[in-house]
Amino acid sequence: xxxxxxxxxxxxxxxxxxxxxxxxxxxxxxxxxxxxxxxxxxxxxxxxxxxxxxxxxxxxxxxxxxxxxxxxxxxxxxxxxxxxxxxxxxxxxxxxxxxxxxxxxxxxxxxxxxxxxxxxxxxxxxxxxxxxxxxxxxxxxxxxxxxxxxxxxxxxxxxxxxxxxxxxxxxxxxxxxxxxxxxxxxxxxxxxxxxxxxxxxxxxxxxxxxxxxxxxxxxxxxxxxxxxxxxxxxxxxxxxxxxxxxxxxxxxxxxxxxxxxxxxxxxxxxxxxxxxxxxxxxxxxxxxxxxxxxxxxxxxxxxxxxxxxxxxxxxxxxxxxxxxxxxxxxxxxxxxxxxxxxxxxxxxxxxxxxxxxxxxxxxxxxxxxxxxxxxxxxxxxxxxxxxxxxxxxxxxxxxxxxxxxxxxxxxxxxxxxxxxxxxxxxxxxxxxxxxxxxxxxxxxxxxxxxxxxxxxxxxxxxxxxxxxxxxxxxxxxxxxxxxxxxxxxxxxxxxxxxxxxxxxxxxxxxxxxxxxxxxxxxxxxxxxxxxxxxxxxxxxxxxxxxxxxxxxxxxxxxxxxxxxxxxxxxxxxxxxxxxxxxxxxxxxxxxxxxxxxxxxxxxxxxxxxxxxxxxxxxxxxxxxxxxxxxxxxxxxxxxxxxxxxxxxxxxxxxxxxxxx
RNA sequence: GCCCGAGUAGCUCAGUCGGCAGAGCGAUUCACUCGUAAUGAAUAGGUCAGGAGUUCGAUUCUCCUCUCGGGCUCCA
Numbered sequence: 001x002x003x004x005x006x007x008x009x010x011x012x013x014x015x016x017x018x019x020x021x022x023x024x025x026x027x028x029x030x031x032x033x034x035x036x037x038x039x040x041x042x043x044x045x046x047x048x049x050x051x052x053x054x055x056x057x058x059x060x061x062x063x064x065x066x067x068x069x070x071x072x073x074x075x076x077x078x079x080x081x082x083x084x085x086x087x088x089x090x091x092x093x094x095x096x097x098x099x100x101x102x103x104x105x106x107x108x109x110x111x112x113x114x115x116x117x118x119x120x121x122x123x124x125x126x127x128x129x130x131x132x133x134x135x136x137x138x139x140x141x142x143x144x145x146x147x148x149x150x151x152x153x154x155x156x157x158x159x160x161x162x163x164x165x166x167x168x169x170x171x172x173x174x175x176x177x178x179x180x181x182x183x184x185x186x187x188x189x190x191x192x193x194x195x196x197x198x199x200x201x202x203x204x205x206x207x208x209x210x211x212x213x214x215x216x217x218x219x220x221x222x223x224x225x226x227x228x229x230x231x232x233x234x235x236x237x238x239x240x241x242x243x244x245x246x247x248x249x250x251x252x253x254x255x256x257x258x259x260x261x262x263x264x265x266x267x268x269x270x271x272x273x274x275x276x277x278x279x280x281x282x283x284x285x286x287x288x289x290x291x292x293x294x295x296x297x298x299x300x301x302x303x304x305x306x307x308x309x310x311x312x313x314x315x316x317x318x319x320x321x322x323x324x325x326x327x328x329x330x331x332x333x334x335x336x337x338x339x340x341x342x343x344x345x346x347x348x349x350x351x352x353x354x355x356x357x358x359x360x361x362x363x364x365x366x367x368x369x370x371x372x373x374x375x376x377x378x379x380x381x382x383x384x385x386x387x388x389x390x391x392x393x394x395x396x397x398x399x400x401x402x403x404x405x406x407x408x409x410x411x412x413x414x415x416x417x418x419x420x421x422x423x424x425x426x427x428x429x430x431x432x433x434x435x436x437x438x439x440x441x442x443x444x445x446x447x448x449x450x451x452x453x454x455x456x457x458x459x460x461x462x463x464x465x466x467x468x469x470x471x472x473x474x475x476x477x478x479x480x481x482x483x484x485x486x487x488x489x490x491x492x493x494x495x496x497x498x499x500x501x502x503x504x505x506x507x508x509x510x511x512x513x514x515x516x517x518x519x520x521x522x523x524x525x526x527x528x529x530x531x532x533x534x535x536x537x538x539x540x541x542x543x544x545x546x547x548x549x550x551x552x553x554x555x556x557x558x559x560x561x562x563x564x565x566x567x568x569x570x571x572x573x574x575x576x577x578x579x580x581x582x583x584x585x586x587x588x589x590x591x592x593x594x595x596x597x598x599x600x601x602x603x604x605x606x607x608x609x610x611x612x613x614x615x616x617x618x619x620x621x622x623x624x625x626x627x628x629x630x631x632x633x634x635x636x637x638x639x640x641x642x643x644x645x646x647x648x649x650x651x652x653x654x655x656x657x658x659x660x
Numbered sequence: 661g662c663c664c665g666a667g668u669a670g671c672u673c674a675g676u677c678g679g680c681a682g683a684g685c686g687a688u689u690c691a692c693u694c695g696u697a698a699u700g701a702a703u704a705g706g707u708c709a710g711g712a713g714u715u716c717g718a719u720u721c722u723c724c725u726c727u728c729g730g731g732c733u734c735c736a
Contacts, residue, residue, distance in 0.1 A: 115664045215731025216663025223733050227663050230731065258728095262671075271709080271727055330735085382736090387661050388727095390734060400736065489736090504736070538736040570693040596693060605697035619695050629695065637696055 004055035022049040023201065026061050036063040038205070039072045039198040046072070048140055048198040064237040074099035076138065076199045077128075077206045077235040081106050083191040084127035085231070094193075095157035095219060095228055096175050102245060103234035107217055109157070115229050116214040124231070125211050135204030136187040140197055148182035151192065157219060157228075158194050171220070208242040209235035252496060257548035258393040264553050264610060266561075267394065267544075276391040276398035278541060283561035286590070288544060290559050292379060295403055295428070295536070302424055304377040304405055309357035311381055315347040320514055321356040324349075326448050326483040330384045354380035355508075355533055358406040359515045362529075367519040372529060373409040373417050379540065380404045394545030395500075401540045407532040408517070414530050418466035418505065425490060425503045425536050426470070431657075432543075433550060434502075436493035438473040442480030449483050451510045459507040460486040484510040485533075494550040502543065506533040554611040554633060557650060558657025564591045564650070565607045566628075569619035571596045576623045580616065580643060587647055589654075604631065614650065 005015045006025065016025060022040040026033045026049070040047045041060040046068075053059060062069050078097035081104075086092055089110050097106030110116075116124075143151060145162065152158040162182060164172040174196055176182050185199055186192045200206065213232040219225035236242040253259075261267045266284030269277065280288055296306070315334060318324045323331065330352060337346040351357070358376045367374070381401045390396055409417050426437060441464055444456040467474050467488050481487055487506040491499050508531040511517075518526045537543035547555070557563055564584055568577040574595060581591045594603045600617065607615045617629035627640045630649075 113663095117664080213730060214664075217732045218662080221733070223662070227732075229663075232731080269727090275727070384735085387734065389661065389663095389732080391728095396735070402736070501736070535736065542736055567696085568693095569695050572693080598694095599692090599699055600694060600696065602698055603696095608697055615696080617696060621695085631696055639695080 004053060006053050006056070007058040009058070009060045016053065018055075019052050021052055022047065022059065022061065025053060025059060029061075033061060033063065036065070037061050038064055038066075038069040038200055041068075046198050048138070049201050050140070051198075069237065070235075071099040072198060072200060073206060073237060074104040074235045075195075076203075077209050077233065078104040078106050079138070079185065079187065079191075079193050079195070079199065080128050080131050080203055080206060081124065081211070081231060081233060082108075082193055083131055083187065084124045086191065088123060088127055093155045093157060096161065098174055103212070103232060105217075105230050105232045107157075107219070107228040107230045109226070109228050115216065116231060118214075121211045121214060121231070128209070131188075132203045132206055134188075135202050137202040138197075138199035139186045140183060140199075141186065142181040142183045144181055148176075148184070148194070151184070152194060160219075161194070206235065208237065208239050209233055210242065210246065248496065252498065252549075255496070255549045255552045256393075257395075257545040260548050260553040261394070264561075266548070274398070275388065276386060276396070278394060278397060278399070284544070286561040287547075287555060287559050288540060291432070291537075291544065291547075292403075292540065294431070298424075298428055298431075299377045299405070302375075304375040307358060307361055307376045307378050309351075309354060309361075309378060309380060311383070312348045312350055313356070315349055317356050317360075318349055318351075321353075321359075321511060322450055322484065322514060323352060323356070326450065327352055330386065332383055332385045350383040351380075352382050352384050354378055354382060354402060354404045355406055355511060355531070356515075358404075359511060359517065359531070362406075362408055362517060363515060367408075367529070369410060369519050369521045369527070372519060373407050373413055375405060375407045377403075377405040394541040394548075397539070397541050400542070402535045403537045403540060404533070404535050407534070408512075408519075408529040409532065410519075410521075410527065411530060414462055414507070414532070415466065417532065418462065418507070419469055421505055421532065421534055422466055422470055422488070422490075425505070425534070426472075428536060429490065429492065429502065432547060433556065434492045434494070434546075438475065438491050439467045439470060440475050440477050440480075440489045440491055440501075441467055442477040442482075442487045442489065444479065444481055444486065445483065446479050449481070451484070455509045456481075456486060459509060463488050463505070463507055482506055482533075484508050492546070494546060495552070498549075500542075500546045502538050502546070503536045504534065504538065507531075508533060552611075555613075556657055557613045557653040560611075560613050561590065562592050562610070562612050563589050563654075564614045564616055565610075565612050566591060566593045566616045566618060567600060567603045567607070568593070568596045569600060569617060573618050573620070573623060577618050580618060580628060583643060584647065584650075587651065589650060608633075613653070614646075616646070 002018050003015045004018050004020065005013050007013050014025065014028065016028065023034065023037065026037040037049055039062045040049055040051070041062055042057050075098065078099070082094050082097055085108050086094065091111035093109050095107040097104060145166065148162060149159060161172040161175040165176045176194055176196065182194060183196060184192050185195050185197060187203060211231060211233045215230055216227045217230040219228055234242070234245055236245060264283060265281050266287070267278050267280045270279060273279070315324065332350045334347040334349050337348060358378070361376060362374065379401050381399065383399050386396060386398050391398065407417060443460055463486055485506045485508040487504050489501050490503040492502045493499055512528050512531050517529050519529050521527045566577045566581050568574045577593050581593050584591045594607065604615060611633065613633050615631040617631060621640060622628055625640065627642050628646055630638045630641045630646060
């Protein structure tokens with residue numbers, strides 16, 4: 001028997017007997033490696049450990065420590081999930097089950113088209129652990145299409161994937177493998193799944209998983225397709241990693257702005273008003289006003305002019321803008337005022353966007369190139385009839401206020417203007433405490449779009465070069481643009497690494513055409529301006545919600561609704577407490593006094609629960625010396641601090657706000 | 661909009677296999693006057709989300725509506 005030689009990533013080579021597998025290779029290097037090996041990468045292709053090695057190939061052994069091992073662990077655990085469900089529900093069928101960030105899912109259709117319950121997840125979990133304890137091996141085999149169809153005769157969704165693959169649709173690659181034959185993995189007499197692979201050698205490798213959620217999901221994500229039942233799960237290489245992940249989820253749940261909104265008395269969604277319509281309570285109102293005030297200040301400094309527009313408009317405006325043609329699904333139905341037929345056009349709509357109004361301001365008189373770029377800013381409240389199932393706290397509502405601006409420029413100015421807008425946006429977001437960004441470029445939608453490809457290409461190219469100048473990661477979102485133009489969105493990561501879509505910047509050639517906008521150029525001729533739409537917060541509501549979660553409710557001093565709470569030790573110290581309060585208010589601070597009719601410990605506990613920046617305790621010593629006891633959020637208690645010293649400290653914190 | 665699940669006091673939740681509605685926290689009042697994360701007592705607080713049906717009787721069973729939660733789709 002002849003030998004084969006394979007190359008290893010460190011440049012060395014290793015000689016093995018012909019027919020040796022990756023597992024043999026790992027074993028020849030060391031027992032520890034053999035134990036930790038998950039899959040192989042042969043000439044860059046993920047491959048099963050059990051596959052025979054080719055002479056001359058370059059082989060990397062992927063172990064549990066490698067980041068790319070996780071997707072294989074998860075994908076393999078998904079198979080075990082499918083096996084468990086098909087065993088527990090005879091007659092059930094299954095569709096796809098890919099690895100995703102932090103886990104995997106699998107889609108099923110149960111015999112009576114019913115859904116899973118929480119109790120079902122426990123049963124499935126138990127069955128999966130049974131399968132894992134049996135340490136079943138994943139055995140790969142391949143079949144020609146006809147035989148593959150026969151094997152999956154009872155599973156129409158698997159057959160659908162085969163059809164897609166046969167048509168050359170790469171979406172199905174992960175399910176069927178790519179190539180002339182279809183690959184399968186068998187891990188018991190009862191269970192075979194169609195799959196590209198590779199998989200871990202056996203189910204015994206898959207201990208650290210947890211089923212997390214279940215819900216409906218359309219087959220291939222298309223609402224025209226049947227709804228399947230999806231189970232989400234997470235899986236990790238070690239128990240410690242799994243626990244870390246579960247702890248992160250718990251931490252995220254504690255930061256949930258809907259929960260904190262109630263606890264900190266910031267906002268609510270009264271049922272009487274309607275779904276997705278928020279009211280801000282006084283404390284939330286302070287934060288919101290400060291956010292808005294600072295934004296106004298910065299916009300004014302950046303050359304924006306402030307405008308105002310009404311919440312409703314006659315239908316003709318939205319016919320001209322194209323909203324009724326392209327956006328009507330997301331608009332509230334019209335108010336019909338002309339019931340007796342005596343008036344003129346009397347259908348009024350709540351506005352879903354501010355742009356048509358700003359355009360009318362532009363068009364109110366003839367414009368000169370000397371006025372451009374003309375930047376109009378408004379905190380404009382808009383209303384969108386979002387589908388009932390998508391409403392979510394403050395991040396997805398039906399009534400919102402956009403920090404909306406429309407900039408009218410010449411073609412020549414557009415590139416510079418886009419660059420300066422992006423810098424402005426990122427700079428301002430940093431002032432609110434967010435500093436981890438990437439950009440997303442959304443291109444022409446395949447169905448709902450106005451304008452020619454040439455215009456779209458030009459606008460997209462301009463946006464792209466502005467984005468590339470920012471020195472941030474740029475990812476593509478094909479077909480994700482608005483109906484009137486492409487957009488850049490700024491994606492922001494919060495304190496615990498979650499991504500939020502915030503600001504959007506859109507180039508628009510369409511609306512200036514539709515409204516016939518013009519300016520007189522230096523040549524004395526009429527020209528068409530280009531319009532840039534941009535919102536920095538996205539919506540004030542969403543940004544508010546994101547900040548609540550980013551700060552976990554512990555707002556920095558400049559935004560905190562109450563910056564200082566003063567606690568007299570006993571009632572005799574109450575007058576002094578109020579003197580201190582008056583002094584601090586005189587410096588512009590937001591201060592409460594909590595009287596001594598409850599124990600000090602209880603008042604401190606309550607103030608801490610409200611996540612205030614500072615709690616001041618004042619007693620005999622302080623009355624005598626004009627000092628305060630300072631108990632800062634997240635810091636050590638300090639006694640006998642002169643009041644003036646505390647004023648300086650807090651002033652510094654507030655002034656430094658913007659770089660918290 | 662679609663698939664599942666849930667709505668009991670301001671909040672967090674028990675409970676009723678159909679027979680006068682419960683706790684803790686919070687609120688109010690009283691007592692206590694306290695130096696850094698829960699003092700004690702008393703009182704108030706609910707059309708058990710809303711509507712219809714079944715029943716001698718419905719918070720409980722059935723249906724519809726609304727709202728919320730987890731997903732899908734969509735999105736600032």
